[in-house]
Amino acid sequence: xxxxxxxxxxxxxxxxxxxxxxxxxxxxxxxxxxxxxxxxxxxxxxxxxxxxxxxxxxxxxxxxxxxxxxxxxxxxxxxxxxxxxxxxxxxxxxxxxxxxxxxxxxxxxxxxxxxxxxxxxxxxxxxxxxxxxxxxxxxxxxxxxxxxxxxxxxxxxxxxxxxxxxxxxxxxxxxxxxxxxxxxxxxxxxxxxxxxxxxxxxxxxxxxxxxxxxxxxxxxxxxxxxxxxxxxxxxxxxxxxxxxxxxxxxxxxxxxxxxxxxxxxxxxxxxxxxxxxxxxxxxxxxxxxxxxxxxxxxxxxxxxxxxxxxxxxxxxxxxxxxxxxxxxxxxxxxxxxxxxxxxxxxxxxxxxxxxxxxxxxxxxxxxxxxxxxxxxxxxxxxxxxxxxxxxxxxxxxxxxxxxxxxxxxxxxxxxxxxxxxxxxxxxxxxxxxxxxxxxxxxxxxxxxxxxxxxxxxxxxxxxxxxxxxxxxxx
Amino acid sequence: xxxxxxxxxxxxxxxxxxxxxxxxxxxxxxxxxxxxxxxxxxxxxxxxxxxxxxxxxxxxx
Numbered sequence: 001x002x003x004x005x006x007x008x009x010x011x012x013x014x015x016x017x018x019x020x021x022x023x024x025x026x027x028x029x030x031x032x033x034x035x036x037x038x039x040x041x042x043x044x045x046x047x048x049x050x051x052x053x054x055x056x057x058x059x060x061x062x063x064x065x066x067x068x069x070x071x072x073x074x075x076x077x078x079x080x081x082x083x084x085x086x087x088x089x090x091x092x093x094x095x096x097x098x099x100x101x102x103x104x105x106x107x108x109x110x111x112x113x114x115x116x117x118x119x120x121x122x123x124x125x126x127x128x129x130x131x132x133x134x135x136x137x138x139x140x141x142x143x144x145x146x147x148x149x150x151x152x153x154x155x156x157x158x159x160x161x162x163x164x165x166x167x168x169x170x171x172x173x174x175x176x177x178x179x180x181x182x183x184x185x186x187x188x189x190x191x192x193x194x195x196x197x198x199x200x201x202x203x204x205x206x207x208x209x210x211x212x213x214x215x216x217x218x219x220x221x222x223x224x225x226x227x228x229x230x231x232x233x234x235x236x237x238x239x240x241x242x243x244x245x246x247x248x249x250x251x252x253x254x255x256x257x258x259x260x261x262x263x264x265x266x267x268x269x270x271x272x273x274x275x276x277x278x279x280x281x282x283x284x285x286x287x288x289x290x291x292x293x294x295x296x297x298x299x300x301x302x303x304x305x306x307x308x309x310x311x312x313x314x315x316x317x318x319x320x321x322x323x324x325x326x327x328x329x330x331x332x333x334x335x336x337x338x339x340x341x342x343x344x345x346x347x348x349x350x351x352x353x354x355x356x357x358x359x360x361x362x363x364x365x366x367x368x369x370x371x372x373x374x375x376x377x378x379x380x381x382x383x384x385x386x387x388x389x390x391x392x393x394x395x396x397x398x399x400x401x402x403x404x405x406x407x408x409x410x411x412x413x414x415x416x417x418x419x420x421x422x423x424x425x426x427x428x429x430x431x432x433x434x435x436x437x438x439x440x441x442x443x444x445x446x447x448x449x450x451x452x453x454x455x456x457x458x459x460x461x462x463x464x465x466x467x468x469x470x471x472x473x474x
Numbered sequence: 475x476x477x478x479x480x481x482x483x484x485x486x487x488x489x490x491x492x493x494x495x496x497x498x499x500x501x502x503x504x505x506x507x508x509x510x511x512x513x514x515x516x517x518x519x520x521x522x523x524x525x526x527x528x529x530x531x532x533x534x535x
Binding site: 303305306308309312313324327328331339340343344346347348352354355357358359361362 | 479482483486487488489490494497498501502505508509511512513515516519522524
């Protein structure tokens, strides 16, 4: 019973909890047992809250018994990426420098989840300061991919994705600046949603790059992502970047209708220099949608080198601005790769940075014109097969490429332009998941979620739990 | 190239290990190449304004 329970989706568990067929305490106990059994091998968690979690679960159970059911997250156990503050508890940012940092306030997204009655199992591992895409963490251990422990889970939200994929967390939150939700979601065979910039508050989330940071759900299913987005989104007075909009209501409006959906495909940007089998998987999904009545249209979203320049300069300069004093005063307390990245951010001039913002504005206008013609863009999330842990060079169609650059190459447009982007499992190649990304216009979360749901609903092999794709058994 | 990088890092008060210099050099070379390409392809410098709001945003201190 317990092993079946931990594999269920948020949507299924919430129905069982609401009907009082499953106890939040029983569920939390089962989940903690799973965490205790597997977390050491995966290094998915940095902190585990055994007693607090069971107390929260008991509180949830008592509330529900009195008829005070708060909604679909009430009594649901989950881990949270350890760059999101919990009042009175340590938030390490995956770093040595902040290993004893305790905030006096919750991050807004944490506060909102507390109000829903969610149960927090602990804090999840990440690449140090979210400044990397492998979750090779020198201070808290290298996170592993539950599909193959010798493979990377991706990053920086590697712990979040690995935990959801291996049922050490029903759902999770990640943060995404240059792919840190989407890359690990693709590598671990789960759903990851980077919302529109400003849709979800970043207050209390340690900054990576202010104008690129996003917070979003990592889940087993599209429906679960919608439920979690609805719970955490909406205007926050504490976040200057927060959009003055109410919370989304995507879960209740989800639709799998495909007829008339216009899908944009940029072959030059998203399909050139991509692993043949990875590209084929994405194209097969598009073909499947076309058979169901979608329309496919070729588009051009902009020069890849312009995206690369703008994203690299903005991301590195803003990250280094966050960490400059520590980089100057205590460089030895960063991991080698993070220190090097921050040194890179010291190089661009002010004019380089402003040029990057000009490029960003121009690409945004170009993309606006694209979304006047299409509803969504569909592409592979990552152009390579899942690399091994510690592999700085990986193979792409027989050619050697730098792993970090390869993992980040296709997520650039949605990152730079703050567009909603959903990474969806798109099958398995050589025993490892691959993902595809569905990108929408600003505030187009409903559209990307609906398209994702359509891919799953119509049997396009976009559910890691369906068909010949097996959830990893540890 | 090395002297440029060294001067920039020194001006910022940083003590950079020698082992980082090759990667920094490669990174900087790439950024300069990309910037040169963009300077050749973009409209004139003055034609893309960057904005600021005088009233600020909610939440700013």
